[in-house]
Amino acid sequence: MINRRKFSRLLFLFTLPIMMGHAPWGQWQVYRMRHMLFLSVQEDEDSYPFSKEIIEALSHSLPEARARPARAKDFRRVHSLLSTDQMPLVVLSKNIALSLLSGTGVFNNYSPVNMSLVFHFGKMLLLARPSMPDSHTWRLTDALIRSGKFSNKINDTEIPVHNGSNIRFMNLPMPGEAIHEKDDI
Template identity: 30%
Template structure:
């Protein structure tokens, strides 16, 4: 394209935006229902390139569907650990299964997450080499219920769900369950 055509297109786009029109390509949620759906269904993000993480994610979903049906748990699969970190770090998803090393890298903004900083990552349960993580704004009551359900049905999981430990801080709801406190109100 010529320079004049580019300037004309840019001026036209700016005029449309000033008039209140939003470009269709920038609207990734046209019906505004994604937030409502996320509010009523728990999506647990797994990853396709890690068979172990995929097995944990599938087992977690199975346990939640059978023993915590009110969560309406479903599996959302991301391509790789980087994509899982991006989904959690940009508030597009709430809960994910990651390798413990990848979760720590996300928290500390180490490769492959050097461009994703200040992610308030919290641990719900640990499966040894893998962890169930969430953002700090995930409700304490929900984290408590997830920890309680997964710890109570360890025979249905590849590795028993244990108390959070390590570099990543435990979510306050998970901490409450594993220390024997009452379920948080919110």
């Protein structure tokens, strides 16, 4: 007969492989889907504090976005998260944003990343991946304008403006959500 001590050890040994196989990354995906994350980077000293200003403005004008800051430790990580579409939004200073788009400067060891301008804050920029739906960037741009904390003009920039933001800046109605219909086969 097996005593309690042996039984506990055997139970632990059998469940150890199962416990080691658990990874929290699935929950991170859920978190990303439930919250609007604004990526910033430690090496760009102004990006994180400014992302918190954006989040503060959105907490009043677009609370359903559940905006949160996300800070990468270096430019390599920023490039990785953006180029693989893991993060759709980033807050960067203008010079660093231009480096990201062209693959020069602090990003000279990396390929250029295709990004679109959502909002121009002067020396800081909010960029999005072009794959971000127009209705999302329209809502985001509209909320930033309605917050009254930022001027609502696009300064002359060489970065292409995201279509949803451009529609909002022209005071046009929000574009419709993309509807995916199932094909009848």
